[in-house]
Amino acid sequence: MSQLEKTILVTGGAGFIGNHVVRRLVKNYPHYKVINLDALTYAGNLENVADVADAPNYSFVKADITELEEVRGVFAVYNPDIIIHLAAESHVDRSIEDPLVFVKTNLMGTATLLQAAKEVWNGQYDGKLFYHVSTDEVYGSLGETGFFVETTPYDPRSPYSASKAGSDHLVRAWGHTYGMPIVLSNCSNNYGPYQFPEKLLPLFINNIKHLKPLPVYGKGINVRDWLYVEDHARAIDVILHEGKHGETYNIGGHNEYRNIDLIHLLCEVMDAKLGRDPGTSAGLITYVTDRAGHDMRYAIDATKLQNELGWTPSLEFREGLEKTIDWYLGNEEWMEQVTSGAYQKYYEKMYGDA
Ligand code: NAD
Ligand code: DAU
Numbered sequence: 001m002s003q004l005e006k007t008i009l010v011t012g013g014a015g016f017i018g019n020h021v022v023r024r025l026v027k028n029y030p031h032y033k034v035i036n037l038d039a040l041t042y043a044g045n046l047e048n049v050a051d052v053a054d055a056p057n058y059s060f061v062k063a064d065i066t067e068l069e070e071v072r073g074v075f076a077v078y079n080p081d082i083i084i085h086l087a088a089e090s091h092v093d094r095s096i097e098d099p100l101v102f103v104k105t106n107l108m109g110t111a112t113l114l115q116a117a118k119e120v121w122n123g124q125y126d127g128k129l130f131y132h133v134s135t136d137e138v139y140g141s142l143g144e145t146g147f148f149v150e151t152t153p154y155d156p157r158s159p160y161s162a163s164k165a166g167s168d169h170l171v172r173a174w175g176h177t178y179g180m181p182i183v184l185s186n187c188s189n190n191y192g193p194y195q196f197p198e199k200l201l202p203l204f205i206n207n208i209k210h211l212k213p214l215p216v217y218g219k220g221i222n223v224r225d226w227l228y229v230e231d232h233a234r235a236i237d238v239i240l241h242e243g244k245h246g247e248t249y250n251i252g253g254h255n256e257y258r259n260i261d262l263i264h265l266l267c268e269v270m271d272a273k274l275g276r277d278p279g280t281s282a283g284l285i286t287y288v289t290d291r292a293g294h295d296m297r298y299a300i301d302a303t304k305l306q307n308e309l310g311w312t313p314s315l316e317f318r319e320g321l322e323k324t325i326d327w328y329l330g331n332e333e334w335m336e337q338v339t340s341g342a343y344q345k346y347y348e349k350m351y352g353d354a
Pocket of ligand 2: 092134137189190198203222223224259291
């Protein structure tokens with residue numbers, strides 16, 4: 001195999017961020033074989049990768065990262081050089097309702113992958129890499145000032161973020177103890193096409209379209225740093241190729257919004273796009289009980305990634321938001337498919353009449 005040829009196994013490639021990573025690798029690197037390993041939970045959907053399904057350098061394999069024998073079997077067949085690990089339980093609200101599945105998937109799943117990689121690589125680490133995709137939530141919650149840097153001490157506060165923090169530690173432990181080549185990145189809130197409508201933006205876009213209430217947690221003053229998902233996928237590409245092994249890179253949009261300000265902007269843009277009177281969508285805003293343990297503010301300092309690897313976000317937020325809204329409005333079938341069935345029960349349980 002030439003140095004240029006690589007087999008890259010992406011876990012969670014049928015999920016929101018994973019599909020953008022898979023698409024980017026399949027299209028930009030025809031000499032790479034891209035294997036998408038996904039269990040297809042409620043959050044995974046093969047429609048998300050339908051446009052690359054027939055590409056000659058793409059394969060899908062349905063497997064559960066918590067099942068060692070299944071993972072061993074996949075590794076034996078494909079013998080990956082690189083693992084980009086995105087598969088996870090990813091929604092904070094679900095982690096509050098049902099934490100154990102987060103511990104299982106995010107901790108046991110990550111350890112299982114690490115162990116299977118260690119076995120298949122068997123100490124021959126030349127050209128190998130385990131790339132772990134993580135979140136800014138591992139650093140905890142900020143007050144009004146300051147930013148998370150790569151050396152900020154971990155202080156996770158939800159079952160989701162604690163399980164992600166633990167998974168980061170596991171990856172570093174395999175790197176330190178067994179000499180496995182690893183790299184990690186911790187990113188802020190992503191938005192864009194193909195996000196499951198349990199997360200703020202697709203949920204609110206869908207509710208606005210159907211003139212349903214917009215459930216704002218607490219006072220709506222929590223702050224998040226928003227990054228367009230394709231910019232995250234591009235950062236992963238850069239770190240994959242240029243990142244220093246053993247290092248961690250923070251990825252962020254330098255784009256902080258209080259939830260309520262973001263929601264008002266969304267309402268304004270959607271009123272215009274839907275040809276509704278200004279103020280129609282804002283009239284749907286409904287303040288509901290706050291999320292338990294709701295982190296107040298996340299803000300990423302991505303200077304290291306910018307200075308060392310030259311990555312910066314490419315889209316202005318307004319442009320990214322418009323693209324995102326246009327995508328959801330133009331992909332009604334996708335939305336209908338993912339909101340049928342179990343979604344209705346989830347919605348009822350989380351939001352009742354709101
Ligand atoms: P997602 O919930 O949309 O997708 C997760 C994917 O993982 C789904 O396709 C699902 O089927 C798969 N999966 C879940 N359990 C699995 C298992 N046991 N075995 C195999 N596959 C399984 O998540 P996302 O938003 O795309 O996030 C991807 C990764 O990026 C996660 O690790 C998340 O922690 C991290 N992250 C997300 C964000 C964000 O804003 N969404 C920001 C920073 C980091
Ligand atoms: O920061 C990165 C993280 O961003 C990722 O690691 C997570 O996987 C991803 O889900 C996201 O976590 P958040 O909890 O920040 O995202 P969410 O879209 O759930 O919520 C964004 C903000 O909006 C948060 O302050 C809670 C609030 N919110 C959310 C929902 C779903 C509401 O006010 N109402 C809602 O109905």
